[in-house]
Amino acid sequence: MYQFTDKNGYTVTYSYDDHPFSSSPAHVFILTRYNGQWVLTQHLKRGIEFPGGKVEKGESTVEAAGREVMEELGGKVGELIYIGQYKVDVEPEIIKSVYYTELSSLTPKPHYHETDGPVMVTGDILKERFKDEFSFIMKDETVRLSIEYIQHELDGGKSIG
Numbered sequence: 001m002y003q004f005t006d007k008n009g010y011t012v013t014y015s016y017d018d019h020p021f022s023s024s025p026a027h028v029f030i031l032t033r034y035n036g037q038w039v040l041t042q043h044l045k046r047g048i049e050f051p052g053g054k055v056e057k058g059e060s061t062v063e064a065a066g067r068e069v070m071e072e073l074g075g076k077v078g079e080l081i082y083i084g085q086y087k088v089d090v091e092p093e094i095i096k097s098v099y100y101t102e103l104s105s106l107t108p109k110p111h112y113h114e115t116d117g118p119v120m121v122t123g124d125i126l127k128e129r130f131k132d133e134f135s136f137i138m139k140d141e142t143v144r145l146s147i148e149y150i151q152h153e154l155d156g157g158k159s160i161g
Contacts, residue, residue, distance in 0.1 A: 004141045006088065014086040014145050021087045025095040028052050028065045031083070031146055032075060034103040038125050040138075041072040042116040049135035050143075051115075052096065061097045071113035075103040083149050086142050098146050100154065 002014045015021070029052035032039040040048050051072040055064040062080055069075045081100045088094040106118060121128055126147055129138040137143070 002141065002145055006140050007136050008090075011089040012086055012140065012142065013089075014084060014142055016084040016145075016149060018082070019085055019097070021085050022095045024055075025061060025085065025097050026055055027094060027096040028055060028061050028068060029096045029098045029142070029146075030065045030069055030077075030080075031098070031100045031143075031150065032069060032073065032077075032103055033101075034075065034106050034120075038121040039073055039075060039103060039106065040119045040121055041112070042119050043135055044114055044116065046135035046137065047133050048119050048121075049137045053114075061099075065097075065099050065101075069101070069103070072115045073103070073118045074107045074109040074112065075118070076105045076107075077101040078104040081154065083146050098142065100146070100150050 001017075001020070004012055006012050013021075029050060031050050041051050043049055051068050053064070053068045055061055056067075059067070065080055066077045069077050078101050083098040083100050085095065085097050109117065126144060128134070129143060
């Protein structure tokens with residue numbers, strides 16, 4: 001497990017273990033790629049970030065991840081891979097399951113839920129995420145830990161930009 005303090009001063013605990021904080025968390029966060037590029041969304045208030053959001057009543061986290069990716073990117077998830085889970089020690093507590101997927105398709109939409117749609121990012125996402133136009137969510141350790149997991153566990157140790 002990893003623990004750090006986020007920009008708001010809250011303690012965040014991240015784990016690659018299988019659902020260590022909740023078997024049915026209320027939020028999902030999905031790292032997405034398409035045709036070798038990272039696909040993020042332009043959130044209307046926070047800036048550029050990976051898609052994610054709340055799990056709706058009667059929905060699994062897998063279903064929520066697919067819905068959020070479609071709403072925010074116009075993307076259809078391919079294989080959805082569970083990476084880990086993190087919790088933010090705030091009241092009420094926030095717990096998110098983190099997933100990774102290579103999108104099987106990306107189709108423009110007339111409207112995107114709470115976002116201006118997809119933003120393609122090439123280059124080193126671990127460096128790019130510190131630019132001003134990126135959301136505060138992108139700058140904390142959850143993104144770094146998730147990208148490193150993808151690089152080492154899913155991509156066989158090769159750098160994925």
